[in-house]
Amino acid sequence: xxxxxxxxxxxxxxxxxxxxxxxxxxxxxxxxxxxxxxxxxxxxxxxxxxxxxxxxxxxxxxxxxxxxxxxxxxxxxxxxxxxxxxxxxxxxxxxxxxxxxxxxxxxxxxxxxxxxxxxxxxxxxxxxxxxxxxxxxxxxxxxxxxxxxxxxxxxxxxxxxxxxxxxxxxxxxxxxxxxxxxxxxxxxxxxxxxxxxxxxxxxxxxxxxxxxxxxxxxxxxxxxxxxxxxxxxxxxxxxxxxxxxxxxxxxxxxxxxxxxxxxxxxxxxxxxxxxxxxxxxxxxxxxxxxxxxxxx
Amino acid sequence: xxxxxxxxxxxxxxxxxxxxxxxxxxxxxxxxxxxxxxxxxxxxxxxxxxxxxxxxxxxxxxxxxxxxxxxxxxxxxxxxxxxxxxxxxxxxxxxxxxxxxxxxxxxxxxxxxxxxxxxxxxxxxxxxxxxxxxxxxxxxxxxxxxxxxxxxxxxxxxxxxxxxxxxxxxxxxxxxxxxxxxxxxxxxxxxxxxxxxxxxxxxxxxxxxxxxxxxxxxxxxxxxxxxxxxxxxxxxxxxxxxxxxxxxxxxxxxxxxxxxxxxxxxxxxxxxxxxxxxxxxxxxxxxxxxxxxxxxxxxxxxxxxxxxxxxxxxxxxxxxxxxxxxxxxxxxxxxxxxxxxxxxxxxxxxxx
Amino acid sequence: xxxxxxxxxxxxxxxxxxxxxxxxxxxxxxxxxxxxxxxxxxxxxxxxxxxxxxxxxxxxxxxxxxxxxxxxxxxxxxxxxxxxxxxxxxxxxxxxxxxxxxxxxxxxxxxxxxxxxxxxxxxxxxxxxxxxxxxxxxxxxxxxxxxxxxxxxxxxxxxxxxxxxxxxxxxxxxxxxxxxxxxxxxxxxxxxxxxxxxxxxxxxxxxxxxxxxxxxxxxxxxxxxxxxxxxxxxxxxxxxxxxxxxxxxxxxxxxxxxxxxxxxxxxxxxxxxxxxxxxxxxxxxxxxxxxxxxxxxx
Numbered sequence: 001x002x003x004x005x006x007x008x009x010x011x012x013x014x015x016x017x018x019x020x021x022x023x024x025x026x027x028x029x030x031x032x033x034x035x036x037x038x039x040x041x042x043x044x045x046x047x048x049x050x051x052x053x054x055x056x057x058x059x060x061x062x063x064x065x066x067x068x069x070x071x072x073x074x075x076x077x078x079x080x081x082x083x084x085x086x087x088x089x090x091x092x093x094x095x096x097x098x099x100x101x102x103x104x105x106x107x108x109x110x111x112x113x114x115x116x117x118x119x120x121x122x123x124x125x126x127x128x129x130x131x132x133x134x135x136x137x138x139x140x141x142x143x144x145x146x147x148x149x150x151x152x153x154x155x156x157x158x159x160x161x162x163x164x165x166x167x168x169x170x171x172x173x174x175x176x177x178x179x180x181x182x183x184x185x186x187x188x189x190x191x192x193x194x195x196x197x198x199x200x201x202x203x204x205x206x207x208x209x210x211x212x213x214x215x216x217x218x219x220x221x222x223x224x225x226x227x228x229x230x231x232x233x234x235x236x237x238x239x240x241x242x243x244x245x246x247x248x249x250x251x252x253x254x255x256x257x258x259x260x261x262x263x264x265x266x267x268x269x270x271x272x273x274x275x276x277x278x279x280x281x282x283x284x285x286x287x288x289x290x291x292x293x294x295x296x
Numbered sequence: 297x298x299x300x301x302x303x304x305x306x307x308x309x310x311x312x313x314x315x316x317x318x319x320x321x322x323x324x325x326x327x328x329x330x331x332x333x334x335x336x337x338x339x340x341x342x343x344x345x346x347x348x349x350x351x352x353x354x355x356x357x358x359x360x361x362x363x364x365x366x367x368x369x370x371x372x373x374x375x376x377x378x379x380x381x382x383x384x385x386x387x388x389x390x391x392x393x394x395x396x397x398x399x400x401x402x403x404x405x406x407x408x409x410x411x412x413x414x415x416x417x418x419x420x421x422x423x424x425x426x427x428x429x430x431x432x433x434x435x436x437x438x439x440x441x442x443x444x445x446x447x448x449x450x451x452x453x454x455x456x457x458x459x460x461x462x463x464x465x466x467x468x469x470x471x472x473x474x475x476x477x478x479x480x481x482x483x484x485x486x487x488x489x490x491x492x493x494x495x496x497x498x499x500x501x502x503x504x505x506x507x508x509x510x511x512x513x514x515x516x517x518x519x520x521x522x523x524x525x526x527x528x529x530x531x532x533x534x535x536x537x538x539x540x541x542x543x544x545x546x547x548x549x550x551x552x553x554x555x556x557x558x559x560x561x562x563x564x565x566x567x568x569x570x571x572x573x574x575x576x577x578x579x580x581x582x583x584x585x586x587x588x589x590x591x592x593x594x595x596x597x598x599x600x601x602x603x604x605x606x607x608x609x610x611x612x613x614x615x616x617x618x619x620x621x622x623x624x625x626x627x628x629x630x631x632x633x634x635x636x637x638x639x640x641x642x643x644x645x646x647x648x
Numbered sequence: 649x650x651x652x653x654x655x656x657x658x659x660x661x662x663x664x665x666x667x668x669x670x671x672x673x674x675x676x677x678x679x680x681x682x683x684x685x686x687x688x689x690x691x692x693x694x695x696x697x698x699x700x701x702x703x704x705x706x707x708x709x710x711x712x713x714x715x716x717x718x719x720x721x722x723x724x725x726x727x728x729x730x731x732x733x734x735x736x737x738x739x740x741x742x743x744x745x746x747x748x749x750x751x752x753x754x755x756x757x758x759x760x761x762x763x764x765x766x767x768x769x770x771x772x773x774x775x776x777x778x779x780x781x782x783x784x785x786x787x788x789x790x791x792x793x794x795x796x797x798x799x800x801x802x803x804x805x806x807x808x809x810x811x812x813x814x815x816x817x818x819x820x821x822x823x824x825x826x827x828x829x830x831x832x833x834x835x836x837x838x839x840x841x842x843x844x845x846x847x848x849x850x851x852x853x854x855x856x857x858x859x860x861x862x863x864x865x866x867x868x869x870x871x872x873x874x875x876x877x878x879x880x881x882x883x884x885x886x887x888x889x890x891x892x893x894x895x896x897x898x899x900x901x902x903x904x905x906x907x908x909x910x911x912x913x914x915x916x917x918x919x920x921x922x923x924x925x926x927x928x929x930x931x932x933x934x935x936x937x938x939x940x941x942x943x944x945x946x
Contacts, residue, residue: 038417098362100612102612103608103612103613104613118598224424224548273424280422484798489791504785505756506756509785517795
């Protein structure tokens with residue numbers, strides 16, 4: 001006997017938390033598409049953003065001022081990373097770049113905690129987490145808000161990519177770096193811009209996740225939640241990141257509730273990976289990823 | 297022809313000499329000169345990490361398959377050896393060691409199966425599945441730790457044919473012997489056709505396939521050998537070094553640590569695995585000494601840990617930018633330069 | 649040891665140890681007739697990439713001991729054809745025959761078993777291995793013993809290793825690579841790497857050798873040297889050779905028969921002399937309208 005109302009509740013809860021995964025995954029996709037780097041430091045950037053914001057607020061800065069200041073810092077961080085890490089490594093194999101971002105994640109994580117301390121900070125962004133009832137199903141107000149923010153962010157990006165000059169050059173670079181170079185796009189500038197955008201995504205993700213979990217070291221571990229999302233959706237597809245996030249969110253919650261008890265719980269640590277792997281064996285480039293044509 | 301053959305054999309004998317000196321030094325000098333602290337806190341963990349790095353280097357450096365799940369295989373080795381010892385009374389230690397390595401190899405081959413279809417990042421991420429699954433299973437199922445509430449296991453006393461290895465010197469000698477034997481065997485393997493196949497699959501998989509290299513078997517062999525070595529390293533880590541371990545000790549940070557060792561030491565270099573491991577073990581100790589000496593009480597352990605992480609991260613990036621082939625390439629270049637100064641006609645040797 | 653080095657770069661290279669191949673086959677007037685069982689036969693090969701036709705109904709036969717060139721402008725489908733033959737691509741239609749074995753899809757891993765070797769357009773060396781080890785890799789398929797026996801060095805393992813090393817040494821001498829045999833392949837000049845790749849393909853003594861743009865990107869003098877080596881590969885190693893090229897001049901002097909591809913179709917096939925005067929070929933290379941090139945080819 002299945003309790004459908006409960007099932008739907010679990011499903012909606014899963015989908016909404018999936019939106020939060022998508023939000024982290026989008027940051028990865030942006031950078032991967034334009035520079036071919038799987039940026040493992042995305043989680044660390046998220047932690048850095050949230051920690052900076054919280055610490056500024058705790059030191060008495062008004063919400064808006066703290067937000068702007070954090071934004072400026074994240075932009076600075078993005079540009080610094082581009083200058084000091086990526087530019088010297090240009091033309092290196094992707095795996096080298098990945099390892100560099102692994103090193104980068106150590107630096108950013110530790111720097112954030114060295115600067116602002118290691119204690120857990122509460123983050124209140126003014127949204128209560130009390131659930132409301134819709135057609136007999138309990139829905140979290142906070143989750144809904146997070147989903148709305150993520151949706152707005154994705155819409156803004158979509159418009160940005162379609163209608164602005166910088167956005168178009170992003171797409172050009174993503175499609176063909178050499179062609180983009182040939183028509184005179186300045187790659188470093190595009191990369192700096194894309195790291196800036198990734199910084200903004202990290203800030204939004206950091207605030208939402210921080211409000212949910214508290215701002216602390218473990219925040220950078222959401223990167224590990226985003227990886228199966230990327231594998232599922234394909235590293236180079238924003239649509240994949242969104243759909244993958246929703247799927248992973250839903251699967252994780254459903255598995256935890258319906259399958260977990262058979263294993264004694266705690267399976268959400270790897271359930272997402274197993275699902276993503278199973279899919280990969282059928283579609284090696286994920287749901288939406290481009291299958292590279294191997295030229296020899 | 298004759299001239300060529302003689303340079304080759306000269307190089308081989310120089311290499312043999314180098315290995316011989318290193319082994320003699322490791323056995324003879326260190327146990328006499330070393331304090332218990334040096335052996336227990338520096339040399340024994342160095343050996344275990346070096347062996348793990350040799351294992352990862354076979355997979356990532358030589359065969360080109362990036363793995364982020366090394367710690368899982370350390371854990372499999374450690375827990376397998378513990379359970380075999382516990383459940384099969386009178387099992388000789390060496391058999392236990394080989395069986396534990398074999399179990400790790402089997403698990404490694406299972407998690408290596410995706411490599412047949414996945415490459416690059418997709419594969420790297422899929423190896424994380426091993427990391428999380430193994431850690432979860434060891435914590436979740438009490439059977440693995442003989443029903444210890446938090447999954448902690450205590451190492452049994454080490455003894456082979458009545459000779460026991462209990463004090464720091466003995467445990468060091470035990471570890472050293474295991475590491476030396478396995479490293480030499482690995483070197484043999486890498487110099488054989490299987491070893492050449494690893495590099496061929498890494499450098500150009502399609503060309504390798506056209507030539508008739510069995511891709512599937514080569515990749516799985518790399519996963520198997522790599523996991524075997526890492527599994528045995530896990531036994532050393534648990535039995536000879538820490539003596540008490542829990543699953544949390546084999547976390548993602550440990551996996552990254554081993555990856556960092558081979559990046560800093562040198563990808564596709566066995567010597568690099570040792571140099572990198574030495575660096576990773578000694579560097580934090582040095583940093584804390586220096587930190588304590590310079591700043592005294594201001595430098596609390598939290599600050600120390602954070603600055604260590606920052607420095608490690610910076611070093612990784614610096615190495616990737618300045619010398620992607622690692623410390624061993626620096627060493628070789630310095631050596632060749634010194635050599636050229638002494639003996640100008642000599643060509644620089646090619647690193648192995 | 650085979651010694652052919654003395655032959656002048658553009659002169660005929662008659663090897664003393666020539667194993668098979670008739671002397672008359674290589675010289676102008678006589679065109680080798682397609683055999684009942686050509687070494688390589690392609691029938692009606694068609695291949696599309698996302699709706700774009702790369703190959704359309706291509707037939708090709710390659711007789712024992714000939715040097716067969718496939719030429720055509722960029723994008724004509726030459727490389728696709730070679731990739732179908734070596735199994736990297738699967739043709740939508742058509743059949744590939746090696747001797748008496750026919751395939752819809754060539755199993756790449758079994759190429760060596762059928763005596764087929766190939767080189768690649770953009771060099772596919774194992775950059776991290778020495779030149780010697782690269783050449784040795786060409787015999788990887790012969791080492792059919794487990795890794796434990798390789799480590800221990802069983803008598804069989806040692807025997808195979810010794811045989812392979814001898815074969816590699818011979819080919820390395822043949823292609824004048826002795827001086828660099830201990831160098832890491834990735835550190836050598838491009839032209840030398842091309843020779844290493846040829847050595848790796850030749851070491852297994854293939855019946856059929858596929859060369860994908862062997863002369864692309866090398867200097868003029870290297871081209872002449874390489875073309876000598878290609879001819880020697882046939883004369884001394886008895887390999888039947890199919891080569892893809894867009895440098896027509898070089899191909900004309902080297903090949904026995906030439907097939908021309910344009911827009912995925914074979915528009916001409918014959919001796920170098922016939923090709924040189926074929927109006928469809930001239931049109932294709934000079935860029936005249938192509939609407940009716942099928943008729944011209946017929």
